[in-house]
Amino acid sequence: MNIGDKVRLTHGIEQGVITRILQGNIVEVEIEDGFKIPVQRSELSVVSSVEAQVFKAPEPNRFEPQRQQEWGTQRTSGPEIVANKGIYMAFVVVNDRELSLHLVNNTDWDLPFMLSVGTDPHHKGLASGTLKPKTTLKVQDFLVKEFEEWGTFVFQAFYYRLAFMSLREPLIKKIKFRANTFFNNKQKAPILAKDAYVYQLDAEESKAARPLKIEPEKIIEKMFDTQVNETKVNLPKPSPSVDLHIEVLTKDFLSMSNTQMLNLQLETFEKQFEAAIANGMDEITFIHGIGNGVLRTELHKKLSKHKNVKFFEDTQKEKFGYGATKIKIK
CATH class of the missing domain: 3.30.1370.110 (Ribosomal Protein S8; Chain: A, domain 1)
Structure with a gap:
């Protein structure tokens, strides 16, 4: 028996693929629902590739062991691989006065969530429910002239899948946007495929906490960018x-x-x-x-x-x- 051989348990109905050779005449087998179990070689038999022809039965779907995937990557063909990162708030430009807030779930998790906004201890609920994998949800439109009064956004979510899984810590994120960073973060929003001011809610904390350098000239240049067919968003000028x-x-x-x-x-x-x-x-x-x-x-x-x-x-x-x-x- 070698790594990659398809095997069947002698005293059971489970089938799987050998993923590792262990000590003591034991091998590790990944069965079809994703679990890896140690099994004595004597308790396994190799499944022949001509078995289906001999018994005149259709050959079962080919099963491949799951492989680890980096967080934030997309699903690929073959067995399911979980994308763990990719939750965003995206403010899409409606016109020069309004921005439309969308929640984006670019992961493979169902996300029961709640989004609120306000100033502690008073918050107003904006949206709640379950964000399905690879979907977006429009929340509401916000006026640019009221940017300074938006308050603190609070996003809370659980990670859920209808399958065996490792429990993950709930995601709780508080965001109070600042003009010098918000309007300097325009990019293509995942899934929406539209230009938006994007903030990743599940970014690595070390990156999110990185100190930001304020460069007024670049802020003004970005805010008043005159590229063709691009809508301008002007931050209100404060009173003297x-x-x-x-x-x-x-x-x-x-x-x-x-x-x-x-x-x-x-x-x-x-x-x-x-x-x-x-x-x-x-x-x-x-x-x-x-x-x-x-x-x-x-x-x-x-x-x-x-x-x-x-x-x-x-x-x-x-x-x-x-x-x-x-x-x-x-």
Whole structure:
């Protein structure tokens, strides 16, 4: 008996293919449902290639042992091979005002899922159900001018197959898009085969966590690309003065903790400041109020380390009582 021989268990009905020769007169056999089992040579008999002709029965479908496949690759001919990676959010350009969000499952897994969006602790459900293998699902359209108010997307899914399988950890992904990376990530969306702003939900964490370099010139060039037949998507230009008072940013501030309110204010500051850089603004003012000075301190700490800041200063004492900071942008 050699590797590759088709064999039958002497005291059973199982058939398979020898995949390894083990010690102690034992061989490893991969049976037709994908399991590999150790069997004594004496318990096996080789299936002859002329057996079907002798018994005048149609020859059974040829069975080949499964081979390991790299994650993210496509199915090939022959026995089923599982593609484990390839789950995406794809924002397809509808026009210069709207983007259409699609979920893409380019794996061989059924994905019971839920997608929501919002700001902790308040989230709104957008879609739920089961994403079948190699399928897409349109969720809804989003306005580009409201990009800064989209909030945090949360995608949760389980991996499921109607077969014997190794259990996988559920996928939970939180995404808060930033203008300087979102609009610089246009490519062909898998399965949809359309140009879209694509984000892979099951990317390797080491790659996803890689620090991103902000290059305003390239962002502007990408946003205002004038290639023939390509639709432009323009990120709204922020106001010269941005009010960071919590009652202006959300109606739900009464149910939020101090930490949650501060985080929302800082996130708004970062997004508006990035948008100002991307739009080539010379300066922008953030109204943070006086209060206990925590928000002002955090803003000044971030600005002191930012490479695109020429200088910043307290401003408009008469109007804001030093409750505002003006930033000169390089």
